Amino acid sequence: xxxxxxxxxxxxxxxxxxxxxxxxxxxxxxxxxxxxxxxxxxxxxxxxxxxxxxxxxxxxxxxxxxxxxxxxxxxxxxxxxxxxxxxxxxxxxxxxxxxxxxxxxxxxxxxxxxxxxxxxxxxxxxxxxxxxxxxxxxxxxxxxxxxxxxxxxxxxxxxxxxxxxxxxxxxxxxxxxxxxxxxxxxxxxxxxxxxxxxxxxxxxxxxxxxxxxxxxxxxxxxxxxxxxxxxxxxxxxxxxxxxxxxxxxxxxxxxxxxxxxxxxxxxxxxxxxxxxxxxxxxxxxxxxxxxxxxxxxxxxxxxxxxxxxxxxxxxxxxxxxxxxxxxxxx
Amino acid sequence: xxxxxxxxxxxxxxxxxxxxxxxxxxxxxxxxxxxxxxxxxxxxxxxxxxxxxxxxxxxxxxxxxxxxxxxxxxxxxxxxxxxxxxxxxxxxxxxxxxxxxxxxxxxxxxxxxxxxxxxxxxxxxxxxxxxxxxxxxxxxxxxxxxxxxxxxxxxxxxxxxxxxxxxxxxxxxxxxxxxxxxxxxxxxxxxxxxxxxxxxxxxxxxxxxxxxxxxxxxxxxxxxxxxxxxxxxxxxxxxxxxxxxxxxxxxxxxxxxxxxxxxxxxxxxxxxxxxx
Numbered sequence: 009x010x011x012x013x014x015x016x017x018x019x020x021x022x023x024x025x026x027x028x029x030x031x032x033x034x035x036x037x038x039x040x041x042x043x044x045x046x047x048x049x050x051x052x053x054x055x056x057x058x059x060x061x062x063x064x065x066x067x068x069x070x071x072x073x074x075x076x077x078x079x080x081x082x083x084x085x086x087x088x089x090x091x092x093x094x095x096x097x098x099x100x101x102x103x104x105x106x107x108x109x110x111x112x113x114x115x116x117x118x119x120x121x122x123x124x125x126x127x128x129x130x131x132x133x134x135x136x137x138x139x140x141x142x143x144x145x146x147x148x149x150x151x152x153x154x155x156x157x158x159x160x161x162x163x164x165x166x167x168x169x170x171x172x173x174x175x176x177x178x179x180x181x182x183x184x185x186x187x188x189x190x191x192x193x194x195x196x197x198x199x200x201x202x203x204x205x206x207x208x209x210x211x212x213x214x215x216x217x218x219x220x221x222x223x224x225x226x227x228x229x230x231x232x233x234x235x236x237x238x239x240x241x242x243x244x245x246x247x248x249x250x251x252x253x254x255x256x257x258x259x260x261x262x263x264x265x266x267x268x269x270x271x272x273x274x275x276x277x278x279x280x281x282x283x284x285x286x287x288x289x290x291x292x293x294x295x296x297x298x299x300x301x302x303x304x305x306x307x308x309x310x311x312x313x314x315x316x317x318x319x320x321x322x323x324x325x326x327x328x329x330x331x332x333x334x335x336x337x338x
Numbered sequence: 339x340x341x342x343x344x345x346x347x348x349x350x351x352x353x354x355x356x357x358x359x360x361x362x363x364x365x366x367x368x369x370x371x372x373x374x375x376x377x378x379x380x381x382x383x384x385x386x387x388x389x390x391x392x393x394x395x396x397x398x399x400x401x402x403x404x405x406x407x408x409x410x411x412x413x414x415x416x417x418x419x420x421x422x423x424x425x426x427x428x429x430x431x432x433x434x435x436x437x438x439x440x441x442x443x444x445x446x447x448x449x450x451x452x453x454x455x456x457x458x459x460x461x462x463x464x465x466x467x468x469x470x471x472x473x474x475x476x477x478x479x480x481x482x483x484x485x486x487x488x489x490x491x492x493x494x495x496x497x498x499x500x501x502x503x504x505x506x507x508x509x510x511x512x513x514x515x516x517x518x519x520x521x522x523x524x525x526x527x528x529x530x531x532x533x534x535x536x537x538x539x540x541x542x543x544x545x546x547x548x549x550x551x552x553x554x555x556x557x558x559x560x561x562x563x564x565x566x567x568x569x570x571x572x573x574x575x576x577x578x579x580x581x582x583x584x585x586x587x588x589x590x591x592x593x594x595x596x597x598x599x600x601x602x603x604x605x606x607x608x609x610x611x612x613x614x
Binding site: 058060079080081085086087089090091093094095096097106107110111154158 | 505507508510511512513514515516517521525526529530
């Protein structure tokens with residue numbers, strides 16, 4: 009079981025309120041991603057759950073038990089750090105065995121569990137090496153191995169992939185998702201990368217300045233953002249926002265169209281000049297200078313336009329996102 | 339072209355480095371050479387470099403006239419004692435400053451270092467009077483206390499910079515893995531900090547071994563370490579350069595050998611934090 013509930017949890021550092029009181033419920037077995045721009049408090053929130061920081065107010069319940077005052081190890085949670093935080097003076101085997109050793113597990117059982125974790129994560133071939141002799145991806149696997157052996161009620165990941173190169177990141181993303189499918193243990197994953205959030209999460213928690221902006225499934229956030237911030241943060245390339253006459257047409261203070269909901273053609277509603285065209289083969293990203301400012305367009309396949317070309321664009325007006333003056337979705 | 343100038347530059351740098359090294363080492367070399375000369379050869383003009391009658395008489399005389407072994411043991415006890423005492427105080431201090439710094443931690447560190455900028459003679463009289471009243475004059479205990487205090491700022495600073503290099507996340511990982519504070523210290527921090535603790539220990543032993551101001555002023559016969567033993571051969575004995583050199587050579591030999599074998603550790607310890 010790994011149900012985690014935050015009730016009015018708040019954090020202050022001195023006079024600065026990093027996280028105003030917030031409530032959040034994470035169901036057993038869920039893969040929850042905390043996402044937000046850097047400095048939004050997502051890592052702090054994770055550290056509060058882990059017990060590495062003390063809450064300034066509120067309660068943390070794990071499986072219905074009040075864990076607010078418990079030490080990190082008592083909470084039954086395992087954490088994977090951004091820097092991997094492996095013990096450099098210990099072999100991979102000893103690193104993975106460390107939490108079991110601390111829990112005074114019999115040696116025979118430790119060996120069995122370590123071997124099992126090594127098998128799941130494919131690290132048997134370098135089990136006797138030290139962390140310094142491993143690549144970034146291998147280190148991350150060891151860190152995950154160290155988390156798995158404890159059989160935790162939930163895994164906490166603090167931006168675990170941000171130190172890896174792009175190709176490896178995609179691989180590890182898949183591996184972590186597969187791991188979740190196999191173990192079915194609650195996972196809380198912190199990232200600033202909304203692509204990671206969209207691809208991995210059952211539930212995304214979007215944070216800004218310590219405040220929860222919206223909680224929902226990835227597609228829910230994509231299709232029905234609660235406000236302008238979530239609309240702008242989820243989706244890549246970013247949503248295009250417009251005010252003024254264009255917004256008034258839709259009876260709103262501000263409107264937004266996602267780049268994939270704007271069609272390019274010989275004629276259309278808006279005229280603009282292409283400043284940058286990015287041809288990926290599968291898609292074409294255009295940055296177009298218009299009377300509303302720069303508009304991002306995403307077209308399927310290769311579209312034969314280049315820097316300096318004048319093009320016409322037509323938004324799919326059924327997919328418009330409308331906001332009031334406070335930035336809330338209408 | 340580029341390669342030629344690089345080689346040239348390397349050669350120049352190498353020659354310069356050797357020249358500086360020789361200039362620094364020359365007094366020690368000269369002391370050692372002089373210790374094997376007769377008193378007449380020692381003051382000969384022009385100086386004799388290698389072409390003199392080599393003799394061990396000075397070492398023999400020095401051995402007969404003073405108790406080298408007593409001073410040697412005093413040096414060992416005082417330098418090791420003050421170093422270990424300083425480490426016992428400094429490890430927890432550096433620990434808290436590195437991992438749970440307060441708002442004034444930086445100020446405390448600077449203040450501690452600032453005490454090293456005060457000339458020692460400025461506090462000689464009060465310390466002398468305190469030592470007299472507490473019966474600490476000419477005792478090893480007294481010297482251990484005073485040298486501990488003198489070197490504590492450096493020890494704390496060195497350990498602090500060392501501990502600062504240990505990523506906090508590793509300690510947090512240990513905490514998540516169920517390590518209590520004592521286990522975190524035993525299994526994670528200490529093994530990771532061993533090189534730093536070792537080089538701090540070495541440097542402090544050397545500093546204490548070579549310390550002359552307090553050892554000369556606060557000791558007489560019983561607790562005098564080797565620095566006082568050398569000094570006893572200088573002025574009152576007149577111009578006995580060869581014997582003075584023999585005494586000096588015997589005094590610096592142990593620490594020179596220790597320094598030679600641990601130079602890698604020492605350099606690493608002193609440049610840690612500065613060079614990554």
